[in-house]
Amino acid sequence: MADTQTSADLRRFIGVDLGGTKILGVVVDPQTGEVSARRKAPTPKDEPELTAQAIGDVVAELIHEVGQPVAIGVGVPGLVDHDGVLHYGPNVQGVLNLDIAGELRARFGVDVIAESDAANAAVAEHRLGAARGHDHAVIITQGTGIGCGLIVGGRLLRGANGFAGEPGHMLVDADGHTCACGRTGCWETVSSGAGLANISLQLVAEGRAARIVELAGGEPAHVRGEHVSQAMAEGDSDAFVVFDRFATWVARGLGSLISILDPSIVVLGGGLSLTNENFLDAVRERVMANSMGGTHRPIVPVEPAQLGEEAGAIGGAINAFDRFVGGANS
Ligand SMILES: [Zn+2]
Known part of the structure; x- marks a missing residue:
């Protein structure tokens, strides 16, 4: 995939972090951490079945602003398997067996990786921050x-x-x-x-x-x-x-x-x-x-x-870069 992208494209990844109260999405250069666009939306707490839709709506706004990303990396609080399916999260009890990566892939036609939110934050701190x-x-x-x-x-x-x-x-x-x-x-x-x-x-x-x-x-x-x-x-x-x-x-x-x-x-x-x-x-x-x-x-x-409160979203983008373009953590 990497050899078909221009260097400009490789600066355009979307990272999303699902928190208890808000969804944060950023467009970020995963190699520098430079954020070029950001969007926030409330987490649909009372209607957990709308979670994937709400995350997708944040992504759609970012794509509308900056264009198609190379790939998307999402962080959600809980147990996420290698295929990007959220199995369980104590703080998102209504969201079980959610194929978040699959739903976003189907909606936007790009590669998607999902990981636990804190793992994404750790990836960001390791690559660009305190670690x-x-x-x-x-x-x-x-x-x-x-x-x-x-x-x-x-x-x-x-x-x-x-x-x-x-x-x-x-x-x-x-x-x-x-x-x-x-x-x-x-x-x-x-x-x-x-x-x-x-x-x-x-x-x-x-x-x-x-x-x-x-x-x-x-x-x-x-x-x-x-x-x-x-x-x-x-x-x-x-x-x-x-x-x-x-x-x-x-x-x-x-x-x-x-x-x-x-x-x-x-x-x-x-x-x-x-x-x-x-x-x-x-x-x-x-x-x-x-x-x-x-x-x-x-x-x-x-x-x-x-890296502050954007660490998880930035780490999502780094994770996507590593998985789909080939970085240290792939
Ligand atoms: Zn416990």
């Missing part, structure tokens, strides 16, 4: 849950079915909180935005966290990560306790990933870490002690992601 130059990298996106992409030997680890890289659902606390996936004690129940809320509820049970609950409108069940962040910015001491426990849980999970994968860098993105250098430092202090033989290993740097 550039690292052939072994753990790249985490902390949002409502935990997304992840694992770079092993310079390539995205996909596994037998395409389902690799879900450490957010490592079981770390058998007596812990219920996860969006339906099980109890997954790492993301204590290490994501939902984790900040769960740890806050632990403090509420101890008769604390009054200011955090106040910021959540007085209702403990409504506490979200942003309320903890806001209380911390005000100097609330209970919020610091929440963040301290949170950092310990994050470091425990990362320490296990270091024991398993021996990466040369860990990258944290997704909003929770970027705004809080104190949090990153607390994780850095604790992470090696939570890996096997930590004092006998080189210290693994824990760095913030660099």
Whole structure:
């Protein structure tokens, strides 16, 4: 395919990221990350059967603006197989067995690859961002849950079915909180935005966290990560306790990933870490002690992601380039 394209064409890939609240599409040069057009649309949460249609409508607008792309790369939150079929996503429960790649291929007549959204973000951080130059990298996106992409030997680890890289659902606390996936004690129940809320509820049970609950409108069940962040910015001491426990849980999970994968860098993105250098430092202090033989290993740097909220969409385009034109991750 590559030899039939002009060099100008090879700068025109479309990457799409399906988030919990919005769909982001970009036209991007996958070799530089330069975005030449972008479109957003709300995720059809109440009508999940319209998901493929809504993603396709974003793509159609971009094609109308810039012309036909070489290929399209889509990221969706969940288990996506090698053929681009979404099998399961805890945060998109109504969307099961969705052949997202096939539907877009049929609608637009170009090659399409679909991957988990966090894997796409990891590909982008590896190629153009914080993990550039690292052939072994753990790249985490902390949002409502935990997304992840694992770079092993310079390539995205996909596994037998395409389902690799879900450490957010490592079981770390058998007596812990219920996860969006339906099980109890997954790492993301204590290490994501939902984790900040769960740890806050632990403090509420101890008769604390009054200011955090106040910021959540007085209702403990409504506490979200942003309320903890806001209380911390005000100097609330209970919020610091929440963040301290949170950092310990994050470091425990990362320490296990270091024991398993021996990466040369860990990258944290997704909003929770970027705004809080104190949090990153607390994780850095604790992470090696939570890996096997930590004092006998080189210290693994824990760095913030660099590409921001467009990382997933840009990574989708890079993935499409690699698959259909032939790049490092093909
Ligand atoms: Zn889970």
